[in-house]
Amino acid sequence: MGTVPSVRGALAPILLAGSLLAIACDPGASPQPAAQSPTAATAGGADAEVLARMAEADAADGTVDRVIRKCMGCSLHMDGDPSHKATAHGYEAHLCSEQCLYRFERDPDAVVMSMKPPE
Numbered sequence: 001m002g003t004v005p006s007v008r009g010a011l012a013p014i015l016l017a018g019s020l021l022a023i024a025c026d027p028g029a030s031p032q033p034a035a036q037s038p039t040a041a042t043a044g045g046a047d048a049e050v051l052a053r054m055a056e057a058d059a060a061d062g063t064v065d066r067v068i069r070k071c072m073g074c075s076l077h078m079d080g081d082p083s084h085k086a087t088a089h090g091y092e093a094h095l096c097s098e099q100c101l102y103r104f105e106r107d108p109d110a111v112v113m114s115m116k117p118p119e
């Protein structure tokens with residue numbers, strides 16, 4: 001009847017490994033694959049797709065002057081406010097609110113790429 005301590009001793013590492021495995025592949029952490037690397041994009045120059053979308057957004061406000069007057073955080077459905085402005089890739093972007101400005105300043109490329117083109 002001296003087997004109980006040795007069984008518990010053998011189980012402990014298995015339980016530990018199991019919990020580490022659960023942390024390593026937590027399905028709720030990131031649903032989309034981390035294919036893009038924002039730091040690489042900003043370091044090595046803007047992504048062509050991002051630049052193309054920003055050029056479209058620039059033209060969408062009626063003037064091609066590298067100032068985007070519609071809020072890119074709202075897919076250009078809102079007018080931007082010059083007091084909420086940020087710059088990215090040579091463009092000046094006017095955002096509609098503190099929240100949109102914050103999102104844009106944190107990751108301009110992500111905001112640009114998540115814009116839905118106006119119908």
Ligand SMILES: [Zn+2]
Nearest residue numbers: 071074096100
């Ligand atoms: Zn907005």
